[in-house]
Amino acid sequence: MTHLRMAAAFAGALAFTISAAQADTLRLSHNTGDQTTWQKGADRFAELVEEGSGGETSIRVFPNAQLTGGDQMKQAEMVGRGSIDFVVTSAINVTPLVPEMAVFSLPYLYANYDQVDATTGGAPGEKMAEILAEHGLHLLAWGENGFREVTNNKHPIKTPDDLKGLKMRVAGPMYIDVMNALGANPQQMQWTETFSALQQGVVDGQENPIGAVIIPQRVYEVQKYITPWHYSYDPIFIATSEKNWESWDDETRAMISGAAEEAMAYQREITREATADGLETLKAEGMEVYTPTDADLAAFRAATKAPFDTWAAKVGDDLVSLFQDTIAGASATQ
């Protein structure tokens, strides 16, 4: 090879390195599988950002909490520190870092979607964004995991007594207290380990939203009974690090926020659609559905009052009142 040809080859390699460095690839972590509405929302966000940046910014989506070695609670902390660019996760996963996030999921706080939307779209949502910012997380938009419904393999759950002694997988600390109050034996476990734990009978049951998780993650293959008891609502959200946010100019901020809003509106819509006909889907897959009566729901509510009070005190009375006042102003029935 002549010197000249070597120089040309070297220059070519250098140009390649520079352009690869310029096309910014940001990383987004979420903690469910790649068929869920979480993934679909994250993918839509990535597409919109790629378009909005004229191809200069691409986002790679990592499902199943891969970036934190399967630890779903650690994602928010890593984003807060700026080591991951974006997270799509649900409220309960953030409670070890930001205990106030448990307010959303207090047992029987919400009766319907109008009430949910009034809080995420109003002053409570803004207040939570301020609290998240204190932990280095810049909230971009709210999406939906949904109302969490209980499944198990032993028998239909009709009353609080039916939970006695059941081994229940739960995602986070507040749900441990709720399950204990119901007489179940709760066990905190990563979501990615739950399917095989249910399959092998390590646990008897679990609780998760129908459209966002139970159907796309095929929980019906390893669970027989479901009771749509709507005991706890769990929102998801997209956040970036405050560090990223500070580094972006106004135009980039507007583009990223707009993409997040649009992606989460889409995510919420497909989640509600999948939930609306979800029980039919689950019956077709062989699950047995017990639809609780108003009296059953009142019994579940009464049985979860103690953990409600404990966690309301933990998150703070002012915050709970802000949510309750907003909820009272929204329509009471579906």
Ligand code: X2X
């Ligand atoms: O772990 C769960 O149960 C899940 C997937 O719903 C959450 O991330 C809270």
